[in-house]
Amino acid sequence: VSTGRDHSGNYMANTGIVIRPHYSSISPPASPVAQDEPFSTYFEEKVPIPESPNQVFSFRKLWAFTGPGFLMSIAYLDPGNIESDLQSGAKAGFKLLWVLLLATIIGLLLQRLAARLGVVTGMHLAEVCNRQYPTVPRIILWLMVELAIIGSDMQEVIGCAIALNLLSVGRIPLWAGVLITITDTFVFLFLDKYGLRKLEAFFGFLITVMAISFGYEYVLVKPDQGELLKGMFVPYCAGCGPVQLEQAVGIVGAVIMPHNIYLHSALVKSREVDRKNKKEVKEANKYFFIESSIALFVSFLINVFVVAVFAQAFYNKSNMEVNAECNATGSPHTDLFPLNNGTLEVDIYKGGVVLGCFFGPAALYIWAIGILAAGQSSTMTGTYSGQFVMEGFLNLRWSRFARVLLTRSIAITPTLLVAIFQDVQHLTGMNDFLNPILQKLPFALIPILTFTSLTSIMNDFANGLMWKISGGIVILVVCAINMYFVVVYVTSLNSVLLYVLSSLLSIAYLCFVGYLAWHCLIALGVSCLDFCSRVRNRPAVLIEEQSEYDS
Numbered sequence: 001v002s003t004g005r006d007h008s009g010n011y012m013a014n015t016g017i018v019i020r021p022h023y024s025s026i027s028p029p030a031s032p033v034a035q036d037e038p039f040s041t042y043f044e045e046k047v048p049i050p051e052s053p054n055q056v057f058s059f060r061k062l063w064a065f066t067g068p069g070f071l072m073s074i075a076y077l078d079p080g081n082i083e084s085d086l087q088s089g090a091k092a093g094f095k096l097l098w099v100l101l102l103a104t105i106i107g108l109l110l111q112r113l114a115a116r117l118g119v120v121t122g123m124h125l126a127e128v129c130n131r132q133y134p135t136v137p138r139i140i141l142w143l144m145v146e147l148a149i150i151g152s153d154m155q156e157v158i159g160c161a162i163a164l165n166l167l168s169v170g171r172i173p174l175w176a177g178v179l180i181t182i183t184d185t186f187v188f189l190f191l192d193k194y195g196l197r198k199l200e201a202f203f204g205f206l207i208t209v210m211a212i213s214f215g216y217e218y219v220l221v222k223p224d225q226g227e228l229l230k231g232m233f234v235p236y237c238a239g240c241g242p243v244q245l246e247q248a249v250g251i252v253g254a255v256i257m258p259h260n261i262y263l264h265s266a267l268v269k270s271r272e273v274d275r276k277n278k279k280e281v282k283e284a285n286k287y288f289f290i291e292s293s294i295a296l297f298v299s300f301l302i303n304v305f306v307v308a309v310f311a312q313a314f315y316n317k318s319n320m321e322v323n324a325e326c327n328a329t330g331s332p333h334t335d336l337f338p339l340n341n342g343t344l345e346v347d348i349y350k351g352g353v354v355l356g357c358f359f360g361p362a363a364l365y366i367w368a369i370g371i372l373a374a375g376q377s378s379t380m381t382g383t384y385s386g387q388f389v390m391e392g393f394l395n396l397r398w399s400r401f402a403r404v405l406l407t408r409s410i411a412i413t414p415t416l417l418v419a420i421f422q423d424v425q426h427l428t429g430m431n432d433f434l435n436p437i438l439q440k441l442p443f444a445l446i447p448i449l450t451f452t453s454l455t456s457i458m459n460d461f462a463n464g465l466m467w468k469i470s471g472g473i474v475i476l477v478v479c480a481i482n483m484y485f486v487v488v489y490v491t492s493l494n495s496v497l498l499y500v501l502s503s504l505l506s507i508a509y510l511c512f513v514g515y516l517a518w519h520c521l522i523a524l525g526v527s528c529l530d531f532c533s534r535v536r537n538r539p540a541v542l543i544e545e546q547s548e549y550d551s
Contacts, residue, residue: 065287067200068267073295075260078378079159084254089310094231103255124266126392142393148440160375166368206377213370214305223308258444326357
């Protein structure tokens, strides 16, 4: 990955390959499958971009680029995020809104890197990892990302099942809700056969349903706007303890999802961009960033709705208070809240129940509709992530149906087992178990910073010094938070055997993160670490053809 310059100013890898400072096409390695055969998951058609000569900004162009960012933003609205939001409100009031804002801004900066990689190289992150890392690290990386996708998908599908259970007043059990979600996901995933824009419009509709549902709850509860703004813009948490600290860490872990980096880098390939033309690439990067900013702003507002509702209505509420209110309104779920003065603990199921007890049945059903939209949309984008990750890392050349079937089966099998053997009222423990599984952020953040910092891959669009420094700091902080979350969970196991097993896994985990960080530091310019000839002699990209910029 180390590069130098020859006397003519051309970039030159230590392998002797000359990489000229003009835009180059990065082609995949030769495959026994004919290269001219079409192969795609999401972009069987590409959206054309209208011409707008001599215009600095065009709404028509922005509309043409609109789509991938909103699909990406759904990962910021999945049931895991909604549960993190409501628990944040119930445990800390408005005090952690600034953490949510900061996590969303960090997420936007990371999504910018993912989109740029896809636009500039024409490959998504999994494909680049396939070409850059040796076989063993590549397989380990794939397994880690796949594990994160499975954990996330379990939360999303269970979220749908819980919503169906609430809407049917308990008539649809958890396992049946999982089967319904599996079935309708298969149906919706093939909507792009009727046009890519129609599929994106369907996702836009689901986001609108979430905004209306959770916005209704927000208007109904009437949160204190002064406290809300103070919590959002004053980075301080008065009177907070370990519970609030753990919740703050959970917010970051819920918002920034590793598979979403892989997803966004692939979705941007759905637009017609001439990658040989530097002007078009630069323009695509600009519009994708604007679109992502708008999409994440919408997702942030929806998350704020949820935090504010539970902060205003249920912060510092005791189980006894909630039990009394539910009993007074004749709720059949009164037994969910024990008769003690312990602080109320909620999840997405109990959250709907308490809303129904305090604000009427309409609040419960509208909440369930919002959760259903969140779960349905996120399980669909999760399936796309699984396909991109699997086909990129393993270079699969299967039919589309086979890929969808495999990726759904891998994620759904453990979910169905949980749904059969677990009661809908006692799923908090499952989320506590899944959260450490989802803490795989280094396996997306480190590779994306590594590859977008390499001139041999990104050419003129490689990260500048400020982006390298700020990106490195952000990833260091996020990974540290990630490690803290894992340590907190491990120390709560209360078993010597589990301690030993967790310690061994943690050592292996840290060693692999160290390996990825080593490559990343070399890409960031720390050349003194490039002491292994294997790294120096490994070509940064396999270039089969090069093209000059359009004049």
